[in-house]
Amino acid sequence: MPASNTSLRVLADADVIAQLRALRTKQPVRFTAFYSSQLGGIVTDPALMVIPFDDHMVHRGHGIFDTAGIVNGRIYDLDAHLGRFLKSAERSKLKLPGTRDDMRDIIIKTAAASGLKNGSIRYWLSSGPGNLDLMPVAAAEPGFFVMIFPGLVYPEKWKTEGVRVMTTTYPIKPPLYAITKTTNYLPNVLMQMEAKEKGFDNGVFIDHDGHVGESSNMNVAFVSHENVLVHPKFDHILSGCTSLRLLELAQKLVKSGQLTDVRVSDITMKEAVAAKEMLLIGSSVKVAGIVQWDSHTIGNGKPGPVSRALLQLLEEDMRSGDRLIDVPY
Numbered sequence: 001m002p003a004s005n006t007s008l009r010v011l012a013d014a015d016v017i018a019q020l021r022a023l024r025t026k027q028p029v030r031f032t033a034f035y036s037s038q039l040g041g042i043v044t045d046p047a048l049m050v051i052p053f054d055d056h057m058v059h060r061g062h063g064i065f066d067t068a069g070i071v072n073g074r075i076y077d078l079d080a081h082l083g084r085f086l087k088s089a090e091r092s093k094l095k096l097p098g099t100r101d102d103m104r105d106i107i108i109k110t111a112a113a114s115g116l117k118n119g120s121i122r123y124w125l126s127s128g129p130g131n132l133d134l135m136p137v138a139a140a141e142p143g144f145f146v147m148i149f150p151g152l153v154y155p156e157k158w159k160t161e162g163v164r165v166m167t168t169t170y171p172i173k174p175p176l177y178a179i180t181k182t183t184n185y186l187p188n189v190l191m192q193m194e195a196k197e198k199g200f201d202n203g204v205f206i207d208h209d210g211h212v213g214e215s216s217n218m219n220v221a222f223v224s225h226e227n228v229l230v231h232p233k234f235d236h237i238l239s240g241c242t243s244l245r246l247l248e249l250a251q252k253l254v255k256s257g258q259l260t261d262v263r264v265s266d267i268t269m270k271e272a273v274a275a276k277e278m279l280l281i282g283s284s285v286k287v288a289g290i291v292q293w294d295s296h297t298i299g300n301g302k303p304g305p306v307s308r309a310l311l312q313l314l315e316e317d318m319r320s321g322d323r324l325i326d327v328p329y
């Protein structure tokens with residue numbers, strides 16, 4: 001911000017571009033390609049990856065998003081992520097900028113323009129710009145944006161030593177907002193900040209009936225003493241694409257005898273902390289073992305064998321499964 005004793009200039013177009021570039025040198029990012037329906041194409045200069053301030057996604061949170069991974073030059077499980085995106089759009093009363101196939105095509109082409117072989121694709125749908133009201137402007141075009149970036153990175157020790165979580169003091173979102181992937185992540189952000197402030201890695205939401213919910217941007221699951229993989233019901237948390245896929249892949253562990261069953265049901269915190277293993281699951285973290293929850297040690301305090309086996313199954317599926325799309329670089 002300019003000091004209060006300097007005069008405020010009215011900027012020319014070139015000043016704005018220069019300032020946007022300067023911002024990026026101060027806050028380096030590795031965003032490699034960005035599509036915007038408002039710009040009408042793809043840009044690769046991060047300084048130009050912008051959204052108008054009056055877009056209702058910015059000032060009212062009237063927008064949704066989703067994230068899929070790029071693994072060895074292929075997009076993993078995009079159709080599941082797009083399916084969830086469309087459900088979120090419908091619940092949020094957002095108009096679509098085109099067909100599902102149009103959006104899928106734009107996502108794949110933006111990934112190709114990025115040249116990135118391993119990373120993440122995040123895409124958003126907004127109700128569009130036009131005013132600072134609540135209702136979308138009658139003639140507003142929905143905004144569709146796609147960003148290609150290296151993906152979220154977690155500490156290596158999450159894998160080797162496991163993750164430590166706390167029960168958040170922040171209330172869980174009401175079910176409608178929890179199952180919809182909107183840009184309103186304030187409770188999730190506050191939960192993660194609170195956990196870091198208190199020396200934990202992340203938090204866990206508990207619902208009003210005392211049932212386990214989810215973490216900030218990840219699901220949680222458990223392995224009971226009877227070797228049952230138990231996942232919370234998806235009616236009050238986000239339907240994680242990774243969790244849903246792992247619930248299918250885990251059948252292989254039932255066949256091999258490592259698990260006796262796979263179940264989706266309500267889990268009380270008392271049952272949960274007594275589990276043999278607790279898992280953190282999501283597109284960014286994949287599968288990590290949770291070894292401590294509040295003051296409770298989970299299992300023997302080390303990431304367990306089911307967490308390792310599920311990570312292996314997931315990585316195999318990402319390398320050579322049937323849910324991969326080749327990126328036409």
Ligand SMILES: Cc1ncc(COP(=O)(O)O)c(C=O)c1O
Nearest residue numbers: 217218219238240241242282283
């Ligand atoms: C709140 C929340 N729960 C769970 C997940 C895990 O979902 P996925 O496996 O699709 O990444 C995410 C990630 O998007 C999330 O934001």
